[in-house]
Amino acid sequence: MARTPATTDQPAELRSRCPVACSLDVVGDRWTLLVIRDLFAGMSRFGELMASPEHIPTNILAERLKRLERAGLIDSTPYSEHPVRVDYRLTERGRALAPVVDAFAVWGLEQFPGTRRRSARSADSA
Amino acid sequence: MARTPATTDQPAELRSRCPVACSLDVVGDRWTLLVIRDLFAGMSRFGELMASPEHIPTNILAERLKRLERAGLIDSTPYSEHPVRVDYRLTERGRALAPVVDAFAVWGLEQFPGTRRRSARSADSA
Numbered sequence: 537m538a539r540t541p542a543t544t545d546q547p548a549e550l551r552s553r554c555p556v557a558c559s560l561d562v563v564g565d566r567w568t569l570l571v572i573r574d575l576f577a578g579m580s581r582f583g584e585l586m587a588s589p590e591h592i593p594t595n596i597l598a599e600r601l602k603r604l605e606r607a608g609l610i611d612s613t614p615y616s617e618h619p620v621r622v623d624y625r626l627t628e629r630g631r632a633l634a635p636v637v638d639a640f641a642v643w644g645l646e647q648f649p650g651t652r653r654r655s656a657r658s659a660d661s662a
Numbered sequence: 663m664a665r666t667p668a669t670t671d672q673p674a675e676l677r678s679r680c681p682v683a684c685s686l687d688v689v690g691d692r693w694t695l696l697v698i699r700d701l702f703a704g705m706s707r708f709g710e711l712m713a714s715p716e717h718i719p720t721n722i723l724a725e726r727l728k729r730l731e732r733a734g735l736i737d738s739t740p741y742s743e744h745p746v747r748v749d750y751r752l753t754e755r756g757r758a759l760a761p762v763v764d765a766f767a768v769w770g771l772e773q774f775p776g777t778r779r780r781s782a783r784s785a786d787s788a
Contacts, residue, residue, distance in 0.1 A: 550774070550776075550777075551715070551716040551717075552714075552715035552716050553715075553776055553777050553778055553780075554696070554699070554715070554716070554770075554777060554778075554779075554780055555766070555767045555768075555769070555770025555771040555773075555774060555777035555778070555779065556695060556696065556699050556763060556766045556767050556770055557696055557716050557770075558770045558773070558774040558777055559766040559767075559769055559770040559773070559774075560691075560692045560693075560695060560696065560766070561692065564690070564691060564692040564695070565686075565690060565691060565692070566686045566687065566690040566691070567686075569682060569686060569690070570680070570682065570683055570686070573680070573682050588678075589677070589678040589679075589680070590677045590678050590680070590683050591677075629773060632769055632772060632773070633769060635765040635768065635769070636762070636765040636766055636769055637682060638765075639761040639762040639764075639765040640681070640682045640685040640686070640762055641681045641682050641685075642681075642761065643681070643685055643758055643759060643761070643762055644680075644681025644682055644683075644684045644685040645681040646758060647681075647684070647685070647688075647755060647758070648676070648681060648684040648685075650676075650679060651676075651679050651680060651681040651684055652679055652680075652681070653680075653681065654679075654680055
C-alpha cells in the first residue's frame with residue numbers, strides 16, 4: 537500500500553458530466569463522509585474509526601476504507617507487520633472535501649436541535 | 663399536500679449528536695442531492711426531474727420526493743386535479759442546502775475532468 541497510489545479510480549462510467557453526481561458516486565452514502573470527518577478529526581486507525589458514536593459496521597468500514605483508498609482520497613501506511621496494521625490518512629484530494637463536511641455540519645447544526653460539532657480538530661481547522 | 667407541512671419528520675432515532683451524521687440520514691445517498699440540485703435549477707415537475715441525465719429510476723424519484731416533503735425540505739402544490747399533478751418547490755430548509763450542493767460541485771469540478779455545472783440557475787445563484 538503505497539503512500540501515493542500509482543493510479544486512482546475514476547468511476548468506470550460517469551452517470552453524467554455533473555460534478556455533483558460524480559462526487560456522490562464516490563462519497564454519496566450514509567457512512568463515507570463520517571469516516572472522512574473522523575480522519576479530519578485526527579483519527580487514523582481502524583479501531584478508532586470503529587469507536588465513533590455512529591457504530592459503523594465492521595464490514596462497511598473496511599469496504600469504505602478500501603474504496604476511499606482506490607479513489608485516492610486516503611492512503612495507508614503500515615505501523616505493524618505482525619499482524620498487519622495500517623494508519624489511514626487523508627490525501628490532498630481527500631482533504632479537499634473539508635468544505636463539503638463543513639457545509640453539512642453547518643446545515644445539520646441549524647436543522648437538528650441538540651447536535652454539536654464533536655472535536656476541536658474539525659474539518660475547518662484541518 | 664399543504665404548502666407548509668404541519669409537522670416535519672426528524673429521524674426517529676438520531677445515530678449520534680453529530681450534525682453531519684444527522685444530515686446524511688436525510689440526504690446521504692446517490693440521488694437525493696441531485697433532485698435538490700434540479701429544484702435549485704428551476705425544475706418543479708416530476709417529468710422534468712425524470713428527464714435529468716442521470717436517469718433516476720421512477721420509484722426512487724417518487725420515494726425521494728415523499729421523503730423530502732416529510733422532512734420539510736420541499737413542498738408541493740397541485741397544478742392539476744384530473745389527474746393529480748403537483749409542482750415541487752424547495753422550502754427555506756431545503757434552500758439552506760445550497761452550500762452543500764455548491765461544495766460538492768466545486769470538489770467534483772476539481773476531481774473529475776470533463777465535468778461542468780449544468781445550468782446558469784445553479785445553487786449559488788438561487
